[in-house]
Amino acid sequence: MALSVLSRKEKERVIRRLLIQAPPGEFVNAFDDLCLLIRDEKLMHHQGECAGHQHCQKYSVPLYIDGNPVLLSHHNVMGNYRFFDYQSKLSFRFDLLQNQLKDIQSHGIIRNETECLRTVVLCALKLYVSDHYPAGNCNVLRKSIKNKEFLIACIEDHNYETCQFWNGLWKSKW
Template identity: 30%
Template structure:
């Protein structure tokens, strides 16, 4: 069966799977390749729209609003498909395919209590000062550890506090791209000393494709106890200290494991050089074959 004989629903499913597996920084390249395979822009743009939106939310795509940056995530998506930025208190529309934000509006009272921070009421009065304190410490953490390549946004959703961190490095000229993401569920601050638990997961994905195709995909879950204090700012500093230690330890472990694998596992996977002791020029492979066919029999 050829691709033209596949039903539209099957084409959408296959194309969506390809798009969701796009390495960081290479979504446009994958989209263009899939576009050639599907050969139907209507099916691709309409049928695959949910997959494109899911990819952006899972990857924590950063977006600029009023000189600051927030993230596109499931934690700030409104029921009508718009997004809410807790830093600027604005809602906006996001074009997932073009990765462009537009139609910025003050949140006012349109965000209901069951969605995110309400415009009025007890939940906002209770969570917003705590969210701001955490956001301030998260910004310090980003400036110190991610060298202006990261974005952290603290969301207050349905009575919970969620911290999302994203950082990426795209180096297509050097044949590699990578993205760091972490998600932390943080305790609420009740204005008194207490022992609470924080839970998080760190996701790292790196794609290296010079003379080959290698991907590093790693996930790590964390759980730790934190001692909250009556002072809100002091508690926020303690939480970010624990997060910093956990993420730094994870990064060091990944680096050590990568060095060990470079010296052992990768070398065992294949010859460093073929028997000829020289690398094969893949671009000339067809030329080699043609030359062989032209030899007199």
């Protein structure tokens, strides 16, 4: 079925599903290719933002804030397309298409026993990752569920060789 026959809502759903399924490291390439087919810049950018947010969560996309790695995942989503970083104490939107932080806001964190433990676990995890993953990134996040606090340790390492027609991604969480 041709895309021109689809309703706007159907087009949005198809575009978003195709972008979310883009292989790790190839979101922007998939977006550019779809732009050539769709030829509706406003529709593509809106769907690109929505799908980019989901893509970041699915593949634990790494980025750097003040030289420190931050892994974007569903564990540090705040809602309204925002992520939170415990290290920098910032919340932000991340535009995957422009590889840019947007709408950055500072937050306070309650310094309690869990936060101190999170910092210690993060230091130990960084040592482990530097020894075992060539280009690895890690993060330790806090999560509250029913008034109980949990720590979630995430590791990501990737090697994207799109010109060689292969990508590799390792991600894990505890």
